[in-house]
Amino acid sequence: MTRVLHYGFPMVGLRDKKLPGKLIVVEGTDGVGRSTQIALLREWLEANGYATTETGMIRSDLAGAGIKKAKRGHTMSDLTLNLFYSTDFVDRLEKQIIPALRAGFVVLTDRYIYSIIARAQVRGVDPRWIRDVLGFALIPDVVFYLRINVENLIPRVVNSGGFDYWESGMDYLRGDDIYSNYIKYQTEILNQFDSLAEEYHFHVVDANAGVTDVFCRLRDALQIILSDMQPPQTVGSGETHSGTDKKPKAGNTKPKNKKSLKTGRAMK
Amino acid sequence: MAFLPDGTPLRGKLIIVEGIDGSGKSTQLDLLHKWLVSKGFLVSFTEWNSSAVVRQTTKRGKENRLLSPMSFCLIHAADLADRLEHQILPALHAGAIVLADRYIYTAFARDAARGINREWVRSIYRFAVRPTAAFYFRVPLNESLQRILIGRPELKYYEAGLDLGLSDNPYESFRIFQGHILEEYDNIVDEFGLTVIDATQPLVQQQARIRKLLTPYLKGAQKVEHKPWREVLAKEGLYGRYLNDVSGEAEK
Numbered sequence: 001m002t003r004v005l006h007y008g009f010p011m012v013g014l015r016d017k018k019l020p021g022k023l024i025v026v027e028g029t030d031g032v033g034r035s036t037q038i039a040l041l042r043e044w045l046e047a048n049g050y051a052t053t054e055t056g057m058i059r060s061d062l063a064g065a066g067i068k069k070a071k072r073g074h075t076m077s078d079l080t081l082n083l084f085y086s087t088d089f090v091d092r093l094e095k096q097i098i099p100a101l102r103a104g105f106v107v108l109t110d111r112y113i114y115s116i117i118a119r120a121q122v123r124g125v126d127p128r129w130i131r132d133v134l135g136f137a138l139i140p141d142v143v144f145y146l147r148i149n150v151e152n153l154i155p156r157v158v159n160s161g162g163f164d165y166w167e168s169g170m171d172y173l174r175g176d177d178i179y180s181n182y183i184k185y186q187t188e189i190l191n192q193f194d195s196l197a198e199e200y201h202f203h204v205v206d207a208n209a210g211v212t213d214v215f216c217r218l219r220d221a222l223q224i225i226l227s228d229m230q231p232p233q234t235v236g237s238g239e240t241h242s243g244t245d246k247k248p249k250a251g252n253t254k255p256k257n258k259k260s261l262k263t264g265r266a267m268k
Numbered sequence: 269m270a271f272l273p274d275g276t277p278l279r280g281k282l283i284i285v286e287g288i289d290g291s292g293k294s295t296q297l298d299l300l301h302k303w304l305v306s307k308g309f310l311v312s313f314t315e316w317n318s319s320a321v322v323r324q325t326t327k328r329g330k331e332n333r334l335l336s337p338m339s340f341c342l343i344h345a346a347d348l349a350d351r352l353e354h355q356i357l358p359a360l361h362a363g364a365i366v367l368a369d370r371y372i373y374t375a376f377a378r379d380a381a382r383g384i385n386r387e388w389v390r391s392i393y394r395f396a397v398r399p400t401a402a403f404y405f406r407v408p409l410n411e412s413l414q415r416i417l418i419g420r421p422e423l424k425y426y427e428a429g430l431d432l433g434l435s436d437n438p439y440e441s442f443r444i445f446q447g448h449i450l451e452e453y454d455n456i457v458d459e460f461g462l463t464v465i466d467a468t469q470p471l472v473q474q475q476a477r478i479r480k481l482l483t484p485y486l487k488g489a490q491k492v493e494h495k496p497w498r499e500v501l502a503k504e505g506l507y508g509r510y511l512n513d514v515s516g517e518a519e520k
Contacts, residue, residue, distance in 0.1 A: 009388040012337050062334045063343070066325030076321055077353040079395050083346035084322070090338045132391040133345075136338065 001101060001141050002228070007113075008135035014098065021101035022226060023138060025112040028146030029189055030167045031157040032207050033214065037146065038108050040215050041222065045106050050226065053100045056110030060091035071166060078123050078172075085116045086133050093138065101138075106226070113137045114200060118192040122185070123172050142225050144218055145197050146207035150186050157182075269485075270360050271398040280360035281489055282397055283482065284371040287405030288446050288453065289427075290412035291467045292474070296405065297369050299475045300482075304365055310492040312359040316370035319350035330426055337382035340426065344375055345392050356397060363490030372396045373404075373456050381448035382432060400485050403478060404457050405467040409447055416442075 001019050024041075026034045038054060045052040058064050067084050070076045076084065100107045113134040120130045157163060163178045165171070169185030170178060197204055205217050270282035283300070285293040297313075304311045317326060326343050329335040335343070348371075359366050372393040379389045423438045425431065429445025430438060457464060463481060465474050501508045 009385050012383050012385070062329050062339055063325050066322070066328070069324070070321045076350065079349035079353060080319075080321065080346050083342055083349050083392075084325075087325070087339050087342040087346060090336070090342055091334070094336050094338065126394075129391070129394055132388070132394075133342075135388065135391075 001138065005139040006135065007137050007139065008132065011093070011098075011136045011138075016098075016102065019098070019101040020104040020229075022106045022229065023097065023101060023109065023140040024106060024222065024225070025109045025114075025140040025143040026146065027111060027114050027143055027193070027202065028148070028207060029153065029186060029193070030164065031153055031160060032146045032148045033156070033211065034110050034146060036211060037144075037214060037218055038110055040211075041218060042108055044219060045108075045222075050106045050229070051104060052106045052108060053096070054108045054110070055092050055096045057085070057115065058088055060088040061095065062091040063088040078120065078125050082116065082120050082125060082130060082133065089113065089116070089134070090136065093136075097138070104229075106229075109140070112140065112143065114143065114193070114196050114202075118189055118196060121192050122169070122188045142221065143200060143202045144221070145193060145202035145204045146214065147193070147197075147204050148190075148207040150183055150190065152208050153186060154183075270366075270400045273394055273396065273398070278357075278360040278397065279363035279488075279490070281365045281400040281485055282356065282360060282368065283365060283485075284368040284373075284399045284402045285405065286370060286373045286377075286402065286453070286462065287407065287467065288409075288412050288449055290415035291405035291407040292415075292471065293403070293405040293467075294369055295471065296403075296465070296474055296478060297367055299471075300478060301367055303475075303479060304367075304486075305494060307486075308491045308494065309486065310359075310362070310364040310490040311367060312355065312364050313367045314351050314355055314369070316368075316374055317344060317347050319347045319354075321350050322347040330424070333425060333431070335426065335431070337379065337384055337431070340382065340431075341375065341379045341384050341389060341392070344379075348372065348375075348393070349395060352395070352397065360397065363488075365486070365489050368399070371399065371402070373402070373453070373460065373462065376456050377449045377452035380452045381429070381445060401482060402460065402462045403465050404453065404462040405465050405474075406453075406457075407467040409443070409450055411468060412446065413443060 001021065001023050004014065004016055004019055026038055026041075028034050042052050042054060058067050063084060067081075067088060070081075070084070097107050097109070116134065117127075117130050121127055157167075163182045165178075167185070168178050168182035169188075170181055173181045173184060175181065196202070203221055205214055205221075207214055270278045270280055272278065285297045287293040301311060301313055317323065322343060326335075326347065329339065329343060356366050356368070375393060376386070376389055380386050417439065423442050428438045428442040429448075430441050432441070432445065434444045435441040456462065465477065467474065497508065497511055500506070501511070
């Protein structure tokens with residue numbers, strides 16, 4: 001991201017005005033294929049010389065295990081879970097995302113604050129409150145929203161292991177019928193995402209299409225976003241992406257899709 | 269009465285105490301607790317940073333020094349949210365008197381002392397119930413330091429504010445950090461109209477003042493029969509040696 005922007009409340013101690021990396025968010029409901037696309041994008045990015053790293057919800061060192069444990073026992077109510085998610089998020093932002101952006105990495109993020117907001121709003125949490133709590137989030141360079149219809153989602157979910165308790169809204173919907181609850185819950189979540197897509201200017205990608213199609217669209221959009229980044233050259237000047245004062249290359253020079261370039265790992 | 273954030277009154281009463289470490293607030297709350305129980309009230313006690321679900325993560329964060337000012341702030345909010353939803357709110361709905369050792373003002377003071385945006389912390393805690401009565405135990409910094417440092421020479425990392433790099437010396441860091449918290453409390457007292465108790469006064473006087481101030485609020489609070497088996501014992505001339513074990517457990 002060239003300029004550091006947030007949603008209302010600046011991060012404590014973040015002095016950078018600019019960060020040379022790119023923050024790429026992939027949003028979408030469970031089973032839409034986020035992790036598949038992120039894996040493909042990561043490989044493509046590294047093959048093209050972009051140092052890439054990846055993070056996602058509930059993967060923080062601090063709170064990841066605590067959230068998983070509490071969700072297993074279904075012991076957390078709405079406010080607590082939202083604040084727990086926020087703790088997990090701030091920990092990853094401070095320890096993974098920002099340092100990587102500072103070092104010039106492309107950071108692929110599997111879900112961001114929008115997923116937290118969507119699931120909170122479905123459960124009747126005050127929309128203003130959850131936005132304020134998460135107001136420190138950096139505004140990403142792009143939010144890809146993988147949009148899918150519930151009918152197309154169901155076979156994928158059945159195929160990949162069945163209906164998850166939380167992803168079916170079982171914590172707040174009535175009754176034991178997980179299938180109908182799943183449809184009800186996912187429909188509500190998708191509606192929330194649709195309105196968030198407008199509010200936060202998501203780049204919407206139709207995920208009803210096949211994996212190849214979706215990937216091509218993501219890749220093409222990504223190329224434009226990365227156009228002001230200079231991919232490292234194979235015959236190097238020994239230059240790294242670590243300097244915060246390094247000016248991103250202006251103009252529309254698209255990165256050349258050369259398979260021969262070194263992968264991002266070479267930069268670590 | 270206590271009130272929900274939207275102004276809805278609750279049957280129960282929420283009484284909270286605030287103050288820096290060594291201000292004597294926990295001692296006073298304990299005395300108050302015993303008095304209310306002896307008066308036959310239904311009382312529930314809750315303490316800062318004690319939620320079973322969240323504590324594990326906070327502990328991990330503190331032991332491994334993983335907490336930043338922001339995650340410190342959020343995880344403590346999660347702690348209160350959990351206690352509020354599982355303990356405080358149900359008790360207030362039932363008409364109980366809830367006694368809280370530290371409340372949102374602790375977060376406002378500590379987090380601001382850690383450099384957190386004051387407006388942001390206040391917005392995070394917007395979910396909190398408005399207390400019926402809030403007592404702030406005001407004590408000069410030197411006196412509280414003396415009380416703390418005599419009794420407990422080992423200072424914890426976050427407690428001493430060592431995460432802020434104020435000083436390498438834990439005692440010096442603690443002194444500076446507590447000073448900042450004290451300044452924050454002074455502003456909070458005015459902003460939220462906390463009732464100030466002079467914590468340099470004799471304990472008995474402080475307690476008498478608190479009880480006097482609280483008395484008008486206690487009308488209508490739910491009462492409960494403590495040790496209802498006493499009557500049976502008296503009637504039948506029994507000693508109740510097994511029951512003493514049971515009640516000992518229950519009171520713990």
